[in-house]
Amino acid sequence: MKTKRNLIIFIVVVLLSGWLGVFVDRFITEQPKGDTLGMGIWLVLPLLTTILLRAFAGDGWRDIGLLPNLKGNIKWYVVSLLIYPVITSTVLLLSYIFEWMGFPDFNLDTIVSVFVGGLLIQFVKNFFEESVWRGYLTSKLSSLKINDFWLYFMVGGVWGAWHIPYFLVFLSESDIFSVLPVNRWLFALIGIVTMICWTVMYTEIYLMTKSIWPLVLMHMTEDALVNPLILDGYIKIAQGKEFFVSPTAGIITTLLYLMVGLILRTKRKKLEKEIVSKSTTTAIVKI
Known part of the structure; x- marks a missing residue:
């Protein structure tokens, strides 16, 4: 049950991460093409989510x-x-x-x-x-x-x-x-x-x-x-x-x-x- 719950959390965050990045980019102008803060959010958020789930939601590291x-x-x-x-x-x-x-x-x-x-x-x-x-x-x-x-x-x-x-x-x-x-x-x-x-x-x-x-x-x-x-x-x-x-x-x-x-x-x-x-x-x- 814990694994299924955490997988749902992970998938939801993953699917929203890029759109959060798109939203952030709309408020920041003159960013380097192909290297925006929004892209950084899109790239990093899935990894950060796995770390948090392993550290605090019982997934462990083994x-x-x-x-x-x-x-x-x-x-x-x-x-x-x-x-x-x-x-x-x-x-x-x-x-x-x-x-x-x-x-x-x-x-x-x-x-x-x-x-x-x-x-x-x-x-x-x-x-x-x-x-x-x-x-x-x-x-x-x-x-x-x-x-x-x-x-x-x-x-x-x-x-x-x-x-x-x-x-x-x-x-x-x-x-x-x-x-x-x-x-x-x-x-x-x-x-x-x-x-x-x-x-x-x-x-x-x-x-x-x-x-x-x-x-x-x-x-x-x-x-x-x-x-x-x-x-x-x-x-x-x-x-x-x-x-x-x-x-x-x-x-x-x-x-x-x-x-x-x-x-x-x-x-x-x-x-x-x-x-x-x-x-x-x-x-x-x-x-």
């Missing part, structure tokens, strides 16, 4: 996932680092073969420099973000033993809905059009669906490792690699093909990430069965 749990999980750290680069490279290669994408300003040295230069700030940013979405929301919902697919939908839905004020207000139209040629409302809908699909692989790696650190690394890689490719203009997608091969929200791209997540789920289920089988065999031998 399930936050701060331990790296490296034993037996090194391969999942490697997978986390490779997922976005491999899928992005696959989409770029397919797009090149079918002439759906051009690379007039593509410079590998520059891209690597931008990627490496962005790793630290993205690592810090995504430590706080993954402490919320995996370390709190996924952890608490999974403790309720809900169906896997409901878990993906609820975590991804809340994660996506938290972005709605960002999509509708904070994000510039030029950034939206660099990803997809759609209006803000459709972009928000596509963004939410994309995050629900992404949530499958994030959730599965978290459930296998019980640690937020591989997710921090994965999210860091996505932000440092994929976003600059589009926002900094290193790739040019043919008109009308953005919906299929956008490295952020294209249909093909999103389906590939969903496929990776479902493969990870199959692997986790297999590992769980092996553990149960070993435990049963050990119990029989002791008897």
